[in-house]
Amino acid sequence: MLFILKHGVDYSTLNEKLKESSASYKFLDLYGKKIVIAWPDAYVENITDPSIEIAVKPKRPFQLASNEWKKEPTEVDVKGVKIGGDKVVVAAGPCAVEDEEQVLTVAKAVKRAGASLLRGGAFKPRTSPYSFQGLGEKGLQILRKVGDEVGLPVVSEIMDTRQIDMFKKYVDMLQIGARNAQNFDLLKVAGQSGLPVLLKRGMGNTVEEWILTSEYILSEGNGNVVLCERGIRTFEKATRFTIDIGGMVAAKLQTHLPICADPSHPAGKRELVHSLALASVAAGADMLLIEVHPHPEKALSDSEQQLTPESFEVLMNRIKALTNALGRTA
Template sequence: MIIVMKNGASQEELAEVEKKIIALGYQPHVIHGETRNVVGAVGDERGKEKLQIIESMQGVERVVPILKPYKLASREVQPEPSEIEIVPGLGIGGKEFVVVAGPCSVESQKQICETAEAVKQSGARLLRGGAFKPRTSPYSFQGMEEDGLKLLAEARKLTGLPIVTEVVNPRDVELVAKYADIMQVGARNTQNFALLKMLGQLDKPILLKRGMAVTIQEFLMSAEYILSEGNRRVILCERGIRTFETATRNTLDISAVPVLKQQTHLPVMIDPSHATGHSHLVPSMCYAAAAAGADGLLVEVHPCPEEASSDGPQSLRPAEFDAMMKKLRAFVEVTGRKMAG
């Protein structure tokens, strides 16, 4: 249920509503609006009718059922889009289009620092890089783990770029949180509910990637796991889904952007590198993402893709990334936004 407070309702009235929601066996989630507050009452769907009694309380305008199975992620609870602050002065989901760039995995100090400097010069606002790498084969490169996190922190110190890196195992959440500005959940962990619940207890942005065989509703239900634990700083990322097509690594579901924008207030980003698997296809998908209304991009960039430990064929060289970024600005501006930075 959504409890809509009256315009001008006092903090005391809001507190009483929260207490009543808890007494009825539900969890209150307050969304502060410009003119009024809204409280989402989340819990067991059975018996939710008893929440209707709250409509008679002081300061309450109305009580409205939430029809979507994902409650806190839906636009029923929050009609306005969310802007997720990463660091002061940089947010995702606002008027600015944000590009995250860097290698698939951290391999050496030279590699990550050289890449960080190059992508920053071209206009990227965040640095991506994997320290823990979940791979299909147990014999493939699995990442440098904490040593990789330390190199990411060194690159951040050198360039000032906040870092995005993946957490794979629930036991590593605390470790990765010490270094990362954004915690990434990869496609293979989209429905790792134990991991999602742990991340929901952090006060840190979470970049949630869509699973390769996950529907949009299932994707939003995964986001709901994080939101329901109290962490509202969730960013969605479409990275391609598995279809019968073999010409590309995955099939980029570009239509997911407007669908998600209609269904949820959460920001939506696109990862064109994992979607296509081929570097020459990445720029076109970047332009398409901007035109479709995405809030930003995650692009893989490597100074020497032929020597990359993972995903070299889908990684742009710094010069290719720079050329793409210059052309991208025109697509972003057509949508009424501007490039961050």
């Protein structure tokens, strides 16, 4: 249950009523509103108080992410880049940071083509412990230096709660990867960080489970969350994963949060990336996350799915043509 409170009034009486109800509850400042989220609903649905402006009982299990109470779409601001408006924002860069020259070459190329954010992995969650694990903090330092040099905000994946202070020094947006999608302690820390969060869907998560993971971040008072569809694991082997366009649309219809699509990971092959990216934009994605490498065949991770800078430029031109037809921009 959500209580939207009046500004500038005394909440002490309401606080006492909530205590007496034996419900769990939390006061939040979110989207410029003072909110109380309380559960279970049955314990608090009869509470009234002069400090309450509106009481909302969402029908969906995710309450703060639901558009049942927040009708207007949320725009997430990443250092001046607005995600969730008319513009389809593209974040591009290498799967893994390998060295400064590699990142600088890609950053200049993707910015020239129209990308608004620089992505890159400094810490790499790999299936095999013998695969390249990333450069760690050195990789973050490279991303920050290059991002500042070319004028692109930086997004990179955090893997552990103990890394949060390090990431706050270097990145403008945290990425929670598919393998950490239900790492609830990490989600809470990401919420407490105050940084915008790109939240990927776990490869085995339903749409409902995906959206519920965002509640952990929102319930820490951090409303700057972008949901990212990156493909789920199915029986199909023609693609690396199955990009769930229908699930992405379902999430967009049920929440006020912006939706991102990562076409690189479900494709698994660079020749599929263009089509999956365009399909995602046509279905309403507010953001794309695309892997680009100057020499994909030499990449230390995910070499088969990374685009060349030249191919990325072609894709950006196609995205711009599509968004123009849809009444949006890129």
